[in-house]
Amino acid sequence: MANLEGTVAVVTGAGRGIGREIALHQARAGAKVAALARTAREIEETAALIVAEGGQAIALPVDLVDRAVVEAAIARVVADLGPVDTLVNNHGSFRAFGPIWECDPDTWWSDVEINLRGTFHTCRAVAPAMRARGRGRIVNLVGGGTGTSFPNGSGYAASKAAIMRFTECFNDTVKDAGVHAFAVDPGLVRTAMTELQLYSDEGKKHLPDIERLFDEGVNIPPSRAAALIADIAAGRFDKLAGRMLRGVEDRDALEQAMDDLVASDGRALRLTRLDD
Template identity: 70%
Template sequence: MARLTDTVAVVTGGGRGIGREIAFQQAREGARVAVISRTAKEIDETVSMIEANGGRAIALTADVSDYTAVENVFAKIAEQLGPVDLLVNNHGSFQAFGPIWECDPETWWQDVEINLRGSFHTCRAASPIMLERGKGRIVNLVGGGTGNSFPHGSGYASSKAAIMRLTECLNDTTVGGSVRAFAVDPGLVRTAMTEMQLTTEAGKRFLPGIQQLFEDGINVEPTRAALLIADIAAGRFDALAGRLLCGVDDRDALESQIESLVAADGRALRFTALEQKKL
């Protein structure tokens, strides 16, 4: 039996790559899926592919950095599919490469605005709907630079670290109302974003390590994150709400580690215990 038959799922950045696979998996599990992107052609293709496999989905264009547009989209989702049960923030921008003194300020800020402000907007729109119904799950995708330095990707890294903290704050605010938030790192996946890092002059100059990782065979399939998020949607990892889960995780092993992770306050954006005592 499909686990998500009664679920309305929203996937941003669902026109290709990781987002498309997440949308596919939600539909395979029985969810009704709203696919959001700025590019109509790509999300139309995603919806057509879902429908060809017997699923139900709608395509909606929106710029997530525009809150009015986000509000309008969520109103349309409620009308066409019902109130949202699962929000997956997969949209992302990584255009500013290099040391901060060489990055174009507007390009650097655009990465932060799309990634962080866009996630804030969708969380702000979805949370009241979920809280009113007493259920819901939100998944924010993070990535490189979330918990470590990323010198030549500072805008992207800063936004992802902030999204991790946003996820923690949101979860601590809403979990009492049975709405849970999670951060998911899909791992290094070959996408249009990474292709730009591999092929542009700035990418080759400032991010040569990406090419080396691919040459070393590091290439995580997007299905890993999609299957993990389906498990999150079904409630398998509710005890890890507010924490970081990874596409490369063995999901059975992760489930067996839940108690120890919670006890150790693991998978969270924290100072060390010794550092916390000094603050």
């Protein structure tokens, strides 16, 4: 297990599913954890689970679209737990399904705003102190549509592709100061988000492949991404900063492949050259 003793981790979307598992893994590796999300009851449950296992955690209800609220939350983390060593942006919204002429424009934009603007706000809030201390790691979760088309999921896909590019740009801006940023695709995990896709009328109509994949047994345990992120937080994959890692992969094999991935410019968001 990764050793995160003496570190402080902030995990957004930490009230359930993948986010709760990430928070628990960070705590079990020794980190003090701040669990952030909009629903107080859920993150309080996450914090209570960590405390029950002997860890230290606080729960902070946050609307990540509100920059002032985010900045106040990060200040509270620093005051209560100490400087932030690891930030994991796990929050996500995917409620606009279908072709854009059928999607509610406000819902479509809300997905983009929560996913992308929320990530911008948290990164902006922690970056100056990380740079000043000369260390820090940020993990931004991506997913379906990051590198390929996602028919009838354009808002979510556009936001995740943007987060991938943002992660690379951000990493290239801060890496010389000892700060590293990563993108992680957890794979298809059964969460409240995918339940909405499975059982809502719009989801059944426009995203039938989700049900098919689950029927075929594709259901990645959230612990896979959580364990990977704990290793990232401990520095195991620093060579791959600015790139995308996947929860489904064998971490030992990934470590062996790091030099080749960097040499080939793999796991990055790139356009195919016209002369290829």
